[in-house]
Amino acid sequence: MMRNAVTCDRESCLALSLEPEEPENTRFEDLIVEAGWVLRPAVVVLPGYPGAPDVLAHLCPACAAERGPVLERGECPTCAGATEDLDTGSTCRYCRKVVPHLADKWC
Numbered sequence: 203m204m205r206n207a208v209t210c211d212r213e214s215c216l217a218l219s220l221e222p223e224e225p226e227n228t229r230f231e232d233l234i235v236e237a238g239w240v241l242r243p244a245v246v247v248l249p250g251y252p253g254a255p256d257v258l259a260h261l262c263p264a265c266a267a268e269r270g271p272v273l274e275r276g277e278c279p280t281c282a283g284a285t286e287d288l289d290t291g292s293t294c295r296y297c298r299k300v301v302p303h304l305a306d307k308w309c
């Protein structure tokens with residue numbers, strides 16, 4: 203089966219988001235926008251971007267929040283960036299997405 207994937211168009215950013223293996227009844231584009239990805243005309247978000255004015259740039263949530271680029275890959279479900287374990291959960295170093303620890307970890 204083909205899975206969609208989106209990568210960040212910002213130079214040297216390694217952010218990546220894969221379509222869920224069991225797609226919900228939602229378009230992949232809607233899913234990633236909900237997750238914080240930004241789709242905008244490339245020339246607006248990336249000055250000097252060699253794309254045509256009508257080409258959409260994909261910015262990861264980290265870059266969209268000026269926290270990018272993602273330089274290290276990790277476990278973040280939103281941008282695939284490296285995460286660190288904080289009290290609140292596994293927190294993305296880049297987009298700050300928090301994945302709460304599973305309850306059974308505390309048993």
Ligand SMILES: [Zn+2]
Pocket residue numbers: 210211212215216217261262263264265266270271272
């Ligand atoms: Zn990015």
Ligand SMILES: [Zn+2]
Pocket residue numbers: 264278279280281282283294295296297298299
């Ligand atoms: Zn992230």
